[in-house]
Amino acid sequence: MNYVRPAQVAGYFYPSNPDKLKKDISLMLDVTKPKEKINKIFGLVAPHAGYVYSGKTAAHAYNLLVGKKYERVVIISPSHSEYFPGISVFEGDAYETPLGILKVDKEFREKLLTDDGVIFTGYEGHRREHALEVQLPFLQSVLQDFKIVPVVMGDQS
Template sequence: MHLRQPAVAGRFYTDVPADLRAEVESFLKQGAALPASALAAGDAAHLAGLMLPHAGHVYSGRVIGATLAHVRLPRTVFLLCPNHTGLGTPLSVWPAGAWQTPLGPVPVDGEMARLLCEADEDFSADVMGHVREHSIEVLLPFYALHAWSPDAAVRATLVMHETSAAVSHDTGHVVGYAGLRIFSC
């Protein structure tokens, strides 16, 4: 099993579990207190994608919290994020296993990752592209606290590319997925 270790915990967000939980819950609570946007007031079942920032929580936490507080995340979410390091293949898909966070592991839908890589040769199972990259990692504590409950089976397929938005249609087409895609700008 692949277990991706945190690369920026303690720098982009706190690595103390209790403090991280309190921080993320605070951002989500502050976001929930804001009036729902026109996007959130619509039918969340038809939401095709979200755009979220991926800077350190001190800079991006309020925006992430305000956005996620007003949507229901589906069981599988594609996280399409830029590659700042240049490592790995152009369309790097984390193949299976989980991403470790200070709040615990975030499981990856390995079957969905496999189908994506088999259906389109541009996508490849590749851990190197993700090892030092922060863009997905900073979103995961929000994803974990907002999407999970003890009986939920939320999974994420993680894709990284310099022009993430360009591959959104391909991910839906390749795997027949009509759910939510989260882009990180």
């Protein structure tokens, strides 16, 4: 692997200790189990604040994925930390959290790119962005054997 994006907000938005993080997510998932099963999930909307503020709400969403199998997860986030035009699909090889490394689906990433450069590979928006990163430990807790496609939206006007 050439570039693995290290966790930027572990210890701030969620615990940096892997055992504490696993325990916290497990507790949030336990208290938010769905009352009914939804068979086909094509997308989720989850909050991106610190877990102390929105973790249980995120757990409601991620509980819907328990027991399901996905080969890839596309995560779309706004950019809070830097302005840029267009849509940045992470150019690196993986994202890291206290729970481990999530590899990027590079083959699928290439299919998203546009000739006009509006959707491009880059690091813009990925360097310090929390909104995307806070989704990853939940995904690591409810899914197995999957790759990610991290996408950050720049100028949205």
